Amino acid sequence: MKELGIGIGWRPEIADAVEALDGVEWVEVVAENLCADHLPGSLERLRARGVTVVPHGVSxxxxxxxRPDAGRLDALARKAELLGAPLVTEHIAFxxxxxxxxxxxxxxxGHLLPVPRTRDALDVLCENVRIAQDALPVPLALENIAALVSWPGEELTEGQFLAELVERTGVRLLIDVANLHxxxxxxxxxxxxxxxxxxxxxxxYVHVAGGLERDGVWHDTHAHPVSRPVLDILADLASRVSPPGVLLERDDLFPAPEELAAELDAIRTTVATAARRPLLIGAGARVSGGAMPVRVPVPAPRAAAPRRSAAPDAGARQRVxxxxxxxxxxxxxxxxxxxGFDVRRLGVQSRALAAKRADVVAKVAPELPEILGEEYRPAFLSYARNRPMTDGYRHDALDFVEGLLVAGRPEDPAARRALTAWWRDRAGIRPPGPAARLAHRVRTALGNSGKGGKRP
Structure with a gap:
């Protein structure tokens, strides 16, 4: 595996800062944010300096x-080739x-959700991974995700699930220590x-990121400083094996460049210090009686195990x-x-998904928060409670605005005119008139009538 070193997630909002940071040996970019035939100037300049760029898929x-969508796989493959990437990465999620x-x-x-750690889910995942590997021009690595909810009736621990996934497919792992926390x-x-x-x-390689604890729940925000417990898990991992690369993720509330540099320095120090510490036998084991710790040798890299050809049984995909x-x-x-699910925790996850939708739509269509001001977020969250996303964030933005216009909102005439102009420009048709408004209300009523329950 290529040695990557210390890197940072490239985002347009911090592109200039990333270019100016000392000691950044590689960057990771969200694959879905790239065009397959054109790179932003900042990434072109980084590549010209010899900085490795890795595409990181989320969809x-x-x-x-x-089975994985062939079009999405083809797009990811073309972006890997455009970047000259040594590998591509994705998530163990649905x-x-x-x-x-x-x-x-x-x-x-609209976000990553955990798969159940069951035999059925593992069989399906392994076949999907093999399909992806066959379609991609470079090796694939998969990331463990953070979760707010637990599946009932799981049959494997996370370690067992990942170990068997690697054994059966030869896929590599992207370990996110913030997600472990x-x-x-x-x-x-x-x-x-x-x-x-x-x-x-x-x-x-390894991901490191910050988060926030609220009401006893840890939210993996990628918008807050990296916490000491996350660095401690990084130290534990680095004491077991020398990571080929470690990357700092930041997706929102971007700090000053000096703060990013300080976090990168803390990561470097953590890895360098941990590499000199002996590894104790067993998870979390301690040596009693004052004896010296015993170093456990790290296994040498080995060739990927032969892939098992067995596909999921006929009913596994449907059950999953x-x-x-x-x-x-x-x-x-x-x-x-x-x-079997914790209803309270499902409510937390549900609100988190709606908030994520609001944040991403605000980035996809930044004019909407500008037009609506403080009304944007509560209006979008109200919309999201009744309208699941079915066709991506851009379509989500159009549906949201259509719903506002149908309801005669916003009340401010100037804002409503601006919103109407925005909708007309993107939808390519006239804004909804009385007949369209009536049809919209009927569709919404019919959609809501089949829910059969309340939001958790």
């Missing part, structure tokens, strides 16, 4: 019940559910136990699909919580 949904497999409406989460707070999972079960020789559709419907469409 494949390899943990979903359906991002949509429903559709023909379950004879239900296709729903999008999130799962410790939210799901009571010990990061040391997870690290002890990982095939560390499969490590591609039904379970995921039931969960996602409860989160975004207000249907009853599936049996």
């Amino acid at each position: 494949l949904g390899l943990g979903g019940a359906d 991002v949509r559910a429903g559709g023909p497999l379950t004879a239900s409406s296709l729903l999008e989460a 999130t799962n410790r707070v939210n799901r009571g999972e010990d990061p040391a136990e997870a690290l002890a079960g990982l095939p560390v020789e499969a490590l591609a 699909g039904l379970a995921q559709a039931s969960l996602l419907s409860a989160l975004v469409a207000g249907t009853p919580a599936p049996e």
